[in-house]
Amino acid sequence: MVFKSGFAALIGRTNVGKSTLLNALLEEKVAITSDKPQTTRNTIQGILTGENYQVVFIDTPGIHKPKHKLSEIMIESVKKTLSEVDLIIYMIEPNIEVGPGDKYIIEHLISVDTPVILVINKIDTVPYEAVDKTIEIFKAQYNFKDILPISALKNKNIDLLKHTIVSYMPEGPQYFPSDYITDRPEKFLVSEIIREKILNYLEDEVPHGVYVEVNSMKVRENKDILDIEAFIFCEKESHKAIIIGKNGQMLRKIGSSARTELESLFGQKIYLDLWVKVKKGWRDNISILRSFGYAIDKR
Numbered sequence: 001m002v003f004k005s006g007f008a009a010l011i012g013r014t015n016v017g018k019s020t021l022l023n024a025l026l027e028e029k030v031a032i033t034s035d036k037p038q039t040t041r042n043t044i045q046g047i048l049t050g051e052n053y054q055v056v057f058i059d060t061p062g063i064h065k066p067k068h069k070l071s072e073i074m075i076e077s078v079k080k081t082l083s084e085v086d087l088i089i090y091m092i093e094p095n096i097e098v099g100p101g102d103k104y105i106i107e108h109l110i111s112v113d114t115p116v117i118l119v120i121n122k123i124d125t126v127p128y129e130a131v132d133k134t135i136e137i138f139k140a141q142y143n144f145k146d147i148l149p150i151s152a153l154k155n156k157n158i159d160l161l162k163h164t165i166v167s168y169m170p171e172g173p174q175y176f177p178s179d180y181i182t183d184r185p186e187k188f189l190v191s192e193i194i195r196e197k198i199l200n201y202l203e204d205e206v207p208h209g210v211y212v213e214v215n216s217m218k219v220r221e222n223k224d225i226l227d228i229e230a231f232i233f234c235e236k237e238s239h240k241a242i243i244i245g246k247n248g249q250m251l252r253k254i255g256s257s258a259r260t261e262l263e264s265l266f267g268q269k270i271y272l273d274l275w276v277k278v279k280k281g282w283r284d285n286i287s288i289l290r291s292f293g294y295a296i297d298k299r
Contacts, residue, residue, distance in 0.1 A: 005172035006086035021152040
């Protein structure tokens with residue numbers, strides 16, 4: 001039996017549901033979700049393995065006009081990804097016009113040779129006529145290899161999408177063991193879960209100026225308890241006060257929500273110790289971005 005394998009990039013504007021789709025395809029949570037834009041900062045690899053295939057998904061940051069150094073890094077990582085994968089999954093919402101964000105994306109798609117399939121998400125939120133109109137409008141903009149309407153949240157047409165994605169994969173090796181769903185280390189997954197809770201509980205610009213770094217993870221001696229210490233870095237003292245909240249209430253709420261999910265992930269009791277620190281203007285500071293693990297061209 002021929003084994004097919006390859007890499008597929010999920011791209012699209014911010015907040016179209018890329019992370020939700022990745023979690024639906026894998027039937028596991030590897031990417032954080034939020035109703036706020038620019039949730040995904042890193043290109044997260046999710047791994048889908050079947051009897052005769054393996055697809056490595058790259059969940060890219062939402063494409064948007066850069067506002068700071070961090071945004072520039074995010075967008076450059078997307079551009080680089082487009083030419084290195086076997087398939088591009090371009091995700092949109094039902095829309096009766098092609099806005100500036102989508103025009104910007106399509107301009108980049110035209111410059112690469114990688115096959116592109118168009119996925120129209122959130123079809124459960126609009127009439128069928130709106131979906132048909134969206135297909136008609138976007139077909140006129142680019143020669144997509146396939147167009148599939150889905151609902152990642154409602155799990156509609158996900159199996160059909162899986163089959164379509166696999167059909168574009170070349171013959172190749174199995175890159176990862178069958179039980180792998182991501183190549184990201186545990187500390188990264190923990191930091192993303194904590195950041196997701198911050199995004200969910202806090203509003204406006206505070207969450208986007210937040211970076212979570214897991215300082216330590218170790219099993220407590222003679223007890224089935226995993227001790228995790230993590231630092232929440234923000235850009236302003238006023239943001240620090242908001243994250244901590246009155247009498248520490250907000251920080252406890254974030255910690256409690258994160259701990260519940262982490263205990264489910266690790267299958268054991270978690271003691272989560274969170275600290276909030278200020279690093280002013282870190283999103284525009286190249287040395288700080290490098291220390292946080294973002295890949296930056298040293299030229």
